[in-house]
Amino acid sequence: MSKRVFNFSPGPAALSEIVLKRAAEEMLDFQGTGMSVMEISHRSDIFREVMSETEDLFRELLGISDDYAVLFLQGGGTLQFSMVPMNLMTGSGKADYIVSGMWAKKAFEEAGKFGDAKQVASSQSEGFTYIPKINAEDVRSDADYLYIAWNNTIYGTQYKAVPQSGGVPLVADMSSCIFSEKINVDDFALIFACAQKMFGPAGLTAVIVRKGLLGKAGADTPVYLDYKTHYDGDSLYNTPPTYCIYIAWLTLKHLKEIGGVEVVQEMTERRASRLYSFIDESSLFTIPAAREDRSSMNALFVTGDESLDRKFIAQAASEGLVNLGGHRSTGGMRASMYNWLPDEAVDKLIDFMYRFEKDNKVK
Ligand SMILES: Cc1ncc(COP(=O)(O)O)c(C=O)c1O
Known part of the structure; x- marks a missing residue:
């Protein structure tokens, strides 16, 4: 008999036991195929169904409208620190960052490689023990976006309200809180979250992005790092992390079953x-x-x-x-x-x- 512990890990974190048991049950034979879900083509009808249902669950559980694309990518939360500026910091070439913790700081430092990244507020001098508050005037009105980390995993702080950005598009890292609270997606231009805390195993990252922002990456952007590549290819431009998507599908179905x-x-x-x-x-x-x-x-x-x-x-x-x-x-x-x-x-x-x-x- 296996013995489960109470796992307070910050990530990769505890998954639903119901989901793990279901995955174990169908490990050798996924829906009568005689194969595990890891062994079937990502382009098969049966896997495409898993992917499209996972996207539908994202849309239903988070209230995501058709104005947004939902992309299933790889590279963890960290790759988004680069992909966000590569894709969005392409108008004025300016982006403003609220540095509320280590992950936001890493994102800010990375953005500096792609343009004029400005730290508009930081709580670093106080050990990141609070969320820096800003006014709309603190944000450059021509910035391509304002970046925040909604929940600061390392320091235990979390936004309780959307900051005033004065109309500048808001980008949020929700890696350690997505699906834990009701959000109004329309308040954001882009939300991203790696899976391994809230909805699946490490290896999958979800990006929810306003469709109007796609196709703005510079011409020299590697094809794989352009959001539009993944939007045009239904997140199947290349082989996606199929098992991670499958566990996310089971997890979100379970979340829906228990009331959302x-x-x-x-x-x-x-x-x-x-x-x-x-x-x-x-x-x-x-x-x-x-x-x-x-x-x-x-x-x-x-x-x-x-x-x-x-x-x-x-x-x-x-x-x-x-x-x-x-x-x-x-x-x-x-x-x-x-x-x-x-x-x-x-x-x-x-x-x-x-x-x-x-x-x-x-x-
Ligand atoms: C808020 C937040 N953003 C980004 C990351 C980095 O994610 P990854 O390890 O998937 O690159 C983490 C990881 O703990 C995180 O907590």
């Missing part, structure tokens, strides 16, 4: 607030992130004593609560609570924290 984004939003916000309330009451643990910007996906907390933090992480793991270590740049603890982490995991974590605090009270 609104239902998981209520669940994930409820349990994040349970954990945060417990920590707020605690005399041992504290939360570095600003209260109003706390993420409901990644909760960071510390004891203030690095050796005690290490003890916490090791002891928690021995009780089956795994991957609670903070990122190497922050230290401390981080509980990532994406859609597919069972509710019970957070109850068990709070119970463990309560006991740990009692046993390790500062004398």
Whole structure:
């Protein structure tokens, strides 16, 4: 008998057990083909059906209109740090970035290779503990886009409202929050998300882009890095990551079955607030992130004593609560609570924290 742990990994993260079991059941014979889904042609009718249903689920669950293309790409979130400027920073050649964490910073630095990238706000000097607030006047009115990272996986902060961009198209990295909250896609020119936190295995990245922005890449853009190539080819310009798309399909079907984004939003916000309330009451643990910007996906907390933090992480793991270590740049603890982490995991974590605090009270 295999034993599952409570996996608080920031990514690749826990997937739905129902989905994993279904994938295991049809591993050797996908829908009567006598082959696994990994062994069939990406151009077969049966796989095309999986792809088009996955796109339909994206559209239905996120409310994406026909004005937007939904692309299934590779290269992780990181390749989007290059593809976004290559495709969109082609009007004035200017783009503005809000640097709220390490991933946004990497995206900003990469954009500088393609044009005039400007950091319009940053919370780096405060250890990225808050979301920098801006006014519309802070954004250059002729910028090709304003870039944000909606949820800062490493620092546990998250946007609660769309920033004022003064009409400048907004680009958002939603890698660690897509499908966890209701969004209005029309507020954005482009949204991207790698799959391995919210909707599948590493290897797939979804890009939701306003169709009017396609076809603007420079003439010397490699064909593979032009969004239009993938739009024109129905994300089948070359062999896509078929197994990842299949798991995304199963995951989104399951998400729809349990009631969709609104239902998981209520669940994930409820349990994040349970954990945060417990920590707020605690005399041992504290939360570095600003209260109003706390993420409901990644909760960071510390004891203030690095050796005690290490003890916490090791002891928690021995009780089956795994991957609670903070990122190497922050230290401390981080509980990532994406859609597919069972509710019970957070109850068990709070119970463990309560006991740990009692046993390790500062004398
Ligand atoms: C918000 C965010 N953006 C981008 C990335 C990078 O994604 P990838 O490792 O798929 O390139 C991550 C990875 O953790 C992330 O959390």
